[in-house]
Amino acid sequence: MSMHVVLEGFDDRSLRSKVELYWQEKAHRIERFLKGYPSDVYELRLTIHASHKGEHNWWYEARGVVRLPTGTLVAHREGEDPIALIDQIVDNLVRQIKRHRELVRKDYLYKRKSRAKRDLVAAEPLLAQDKSRGRQRDFFRLLRPLLNFLADHARRELRILEIEGVIHPREVSVADLLDEVLNRAWRQYPKRPDRLPLYVWLTQLLHDVIEDWVRQEPRPHVSLQTRVLEGVQDLPVHEIQVGEDEWWAALLGYSETLTLEDLVPGCDPTLRWDELEPSEQREQILQLVRRLPRPQRQALLLSAVEDLDLAEIAMLQGRPEEEVRQDIDHARRQLRQWLEERQQIEPATRDDGSLESNVSSSKFGELG
Structure with missing residues (x-):
């Protein structure tokens, strides 16, 4: 410096x-x-x-x-x-x-996700062709690098399941999940609903993989990766491509960051929060997020972090858009209440300077 x-x-x-x-x-x-x-x-x-x-x-x-x-x-x-x-x-x-870093981070993530969506749209005709002609290896080689857009979401979901004690630490890896998504995409591609964009459908497959893994009793302590087509595991690792105006954001590790601003826009963190290391902040956020009912948690993360709109989340979760919107609003208010109780953000105030009332935790049941 x-x-x-x-x-x-x-x-x-x-x-x-x-x-x-x-x-x-x-x-x-x-x-x-x-x-x-x-x-x-x-x-x-x-x-x-x-x-x-x-x-x-x-x-x-x-x-x-x-x-x-x-x-x-x-x-x-x-x-x-x-x-x-x-x-x-x-x-x-x-x-x-703090504001500058957040703006740079959001701009970088938006560009990265937009690019991932464009890449998937461009790949769709070739994926359909490979499937129709039985070219499994070509299908895998084309789609596997494009699944990187799911990596952060998969990592968060696995960490939440570890915190909840549903799975053991390192019982299953992000690579395992993405490889199983790849397998399911090959098997189910002809049945993919036309109304679902490819990136939404792949996100749905990821959720299905996680749900099926959790339901297995006892769960196998072997990698899902063993079920991937032989020869695909040695595919080259593709680096995330960034533009000249984005490389500093990539350097700062923004692709793996989950912040308070994502989940509770406009909040004002206290000194107690600012003094935490970034890794501690992420862990505490996940500790709170996991207390939300699963549909609300997933809707919030898909909207705030994965940049899916209400219609896409509603299609993915199979429920009305208005219900999704209400769940996201309730989840944000509940998170704000918990953070205020921990003195990690400043209390919200109205325009007249009075404190806002928080949502009752009764809406979320017994959350522990």
Whole structure:
């Protein structure tokens, strides 16, 4: 990281030293929210101009700048106390960094998912041709790399089942699930409903695989992958393709990130939440999400994270759109209530400043 402090007009050396030391101390808070960016690609700069205000008073103008590969953030404050100005600058920059990272992440994920959908649409005629002509190996070679769009969703579902104690840790892997989806896609392709887009149908197959695996008693402690056509396991691994304006987002690991903003838009995380490591935040989110009834949980994740619209979720779950919409709304309000109770987000307020009432947990039954 390149960090600079420019103090103009500071005649008092002791004050200059105090301001420099305080900035170095507070800058660590900003660095915390820049984890993921290589330290040599971002710059942090503080500039404070001191000037006389009257015969004995001083006036200070402070500007903080964070330059990132994905954008430049600026905060400006003025006042009579340079230490207080640093606090204000840091608070403002931290808020901006959090918003900026979220916007970059969402933009990257949207582009990645849109590209995955386009790739599947382009592959449909060839998949149909391979199936009709019995070319299983060609079908597998074409579709298997395109199933990467399901990987994050599969990983979250497996982790929730592990938290619930339904499956043992590492009992089944994401690769196992995707390989079984591949097998089922081959067997069931001629019966695929015309009304279901291919990516929705494949998501449905993934849910079916998980449900069938959970229902097996006792479940086999062997990999599902053994049932994949021999010779397909050695297919080359395809890297996720990103554009020139997206590679920093990919570098930051956004493809595996689940955030509060995804599930509770507009929430304001507290310092207690911000102090958690990203891995701890994801785990706590999943701990809460798994308490929701399964249809509501799946509807919320499919909408908020997988970018499916209400009509697609309704088709996938076989229920009315309005019911899906109500479930997503109820799930978000319940998550907000739990997070507020844990003091991990600030209480929601109405326009008049009063606190909003939360949804009753009775709507969700006994959730534990």
